[in-house]
Amino acid sequence: MNKFFAVSLLAVSVSAFADTPLHWAYEGQAGPDSWGDLSAEFATCKIGKFQSPIDIRNAVKANLPPLQLDFHTAAESLINNGHTLQVTVEDEDDFRLDNRTFTLRQYHFHAPSENLIDGKRYPLEAHFVHADAQGQMAVIAVMFEVGQENTALQPLIESMPKEKDHAVAIDKRFDLSPLFPADRHYYRFSGSLTTPPCTEGLRWLVMKEPVTLSAAQLAKFQQALEHSNNRPIQPLNGRVIVE
Numbered sequence: 001m002n003k004f005f006a007v008s009l010l011a012v013s014v015s016a017f018a019d020t021p022l023h024w025a026y027e028g029q030a031g032p033d034s035w036g037d038l039s040a041e042f043a044t045c046k047i048g049k050f051q052s053p054i055d056i057r058n059a060v061k062a063n064l065p066p067l068q069l070d071f072h073t074a075a076e077s078l079i080n081n082g083h084t085l086q087v088t089v090e091d092e093d094d095f096r097l098d099n100r101t102f103t104l105r106q107y108h109f110h111a112p113s114e115n116l117i118d119g120k121r122y123p124l125e126a127h128f129v130h131a132d133a134q135g136q137m138a139v140i141a142v143m144f145e146v147g148q149e150n151t152a153l154q155p156l157i158e159s160m161p162k163e164k165d166h167a168v169a170i171d172k173r174f175d176l177s178p179l180f181p182a183d184r185h186y187y188r189f190s191g192s193l194t195t196p197p198c199t200e201g202l203r204w205l206v207m208k209e210p211v212t213l214s215a216a217q218l219a220k221f222q223q224a225l226e227h228s229n230n231r232p233i234q235p236l237n238g239r240v241i242v243e
């Protein structure tokens, strides 16, 4: 992604904050059951039929080849926006899918996981949000389980912003590869943003194998997030999951 596009994205998000942002939350009156009623803009959260997250079960074997990922990402900033911890990147990583090039724009974390695999919930899930030149979106999701420390999370933990909505610059070249399992096989399905406005038509790729983080690292993420930030599981409504 070029600088111009990065700057224009930033301008969009700044102006969104300049207007009174619509308040939504993970609990209470503005919680997930009410998202679709908070605003006409959020109606898809209620009336959408291909919503995320889901419980991934009974995937159809389609011999999907492993994802080809290469990593040269430099993180630009880290923000706790009250909903998630999000890293904006530059020199983004690309991958090819459906003859399109999807470019990494940002990644962020949910604790506990939003998607389930065969009913199993993981303590943490990362979403790597990609878009192509036409604005189509693809999210690569990675599950974390507690085990060995994850070196790629350490720079984020060290830079965690103390204040909400306050971006902290991270001028570091990251090796993102420890955030992805060595086995690059995945489940694929069609879904939505898991936060308002719950826009549909996203390609979801959930890596089959989890990676690890230490118990202490998980505690840091949970502290920074202050509350669970997982939307409840949504109905499949006939969608097919392939693997």
Ligand SMILES: [Zn+2]
Pocket (backbone or CB within 6 Å): 108, 109, 110, 127, 194
């Ligand atoms: Zn997410």
